[in-house]
Amino acid sequence: MYICKNGSDPIGAFMLKDENRFWWPEIEGEDTFFLKKFGIAEGYRGTGVSSMVMDRIKALAKERNKKFIRIEFYGDRGYLRRFYEANGFEFVRQRVMPDGIEILFYEYRIV
Template sequence: MTPVLRPATLADADTLADIGQRSFAETFGHLYRPEDLAIFLESHRRAQWEAELADPGFIVAIAEIDGEAAGYAKLAPPKLPIAVREPAIELRQFYVLSGWQGSGLAARMMDWVIATARERGARDIHLSVFVDNHRARRFYERYGFERVGTYAFMVGGHEDEDDIMRLTLDG
């Protein structure tokens, strides 16, 4: 049961869409009206993934265990509403399917995120996390991420409060 992280390709678009939809719905689906959840999950469709995987600004690693997709991490240019020190990178999505949570996979993925950000010359990594997702916040804090702001994260017509967190890589 050794996790393998590899660069995602266009051939992975359906798998990434499935992981994104399943992971978000497993973790947060109970918080939203079905119509709001359905609108949000539209951002996890094959066409969206194909566009992002074709964009050189996006870097995606898919995690597999024994050949089974278990999660992914997506890095991209910053778009969160916060001033950044350039060059910077944003961890846009970090999803591990529930069956693999607590297995050490997330730590392996975060090591990849930090190493990749450094390879790209980023001074900082930014991410957002739902204020009530305490498990994820603790995970990010263990790596040195600090809260630097908040913003409204939309799930359909529902507004959530997310914390914006930053990990400084250059000092």
Template sequence: MTVTIRPAHPDDVAALAALIEEIERFYGGTALQPFPERRAQTQEALFGPHPLAHALVAATEDGELAGLAAYSFLWPASGTTHALFLKELYVCDGWRGTGVGARLMDSLREVASARPGCSRMEWMADTNNPAARRFYESLGFTELEGKVVYRVGVEE
């Protein structure tokens, strides 16, 4: 079956919300958000009046999503340029090892290269995810040292 890499569009929101639940389960999440809430937040984040992010999807001929790459732009990067920050690269289990992830990464590089002022792409991989780290290494990317990630929750 053929997979097309393309920007996500509003018709993808329900499938994206389902895929986000799959991602949460992949990372061990158990307290999952109700689907209507997740769908509304996906709609707002990608297609609301002030979008928070962008996404590329790997879509099959029958409209199923085989994967996604969610990203945004960060400023400043080098000097006053900006960077494409890949927040999530996910390929559904049945599609892993078929080249979908590599095609999503290639498409992200095209997006970054086409955007004036974008000087680089950046992303993180969990240290306890050796498969992801091997995948990025297989594409010729090397891990950088010298960064520590901090995270804190924000009360509403």
């Protein structure tokens, strides 16, 4: 779990996991970070901080010799789709849950 700060003010957080068997059972995880709980504080949204934090996440993945960052999120969150695509993530697949909720799966390939 990482806390992002501006000085002493917490402005965001995210978690990086080495495995995520529930959503990605086919992925062993050695070459992947699974991004979870990524969020930016309300007063900092729309300021470019999200992309700056994403750049740090990508750098952490590269430092740890990961080949992918993978994430899943609710399909009705168009702003998330736009954000991740603008930051180089590519659509992998979707899964519709029994209650009709759509989950989108995206990945970023570390170069």
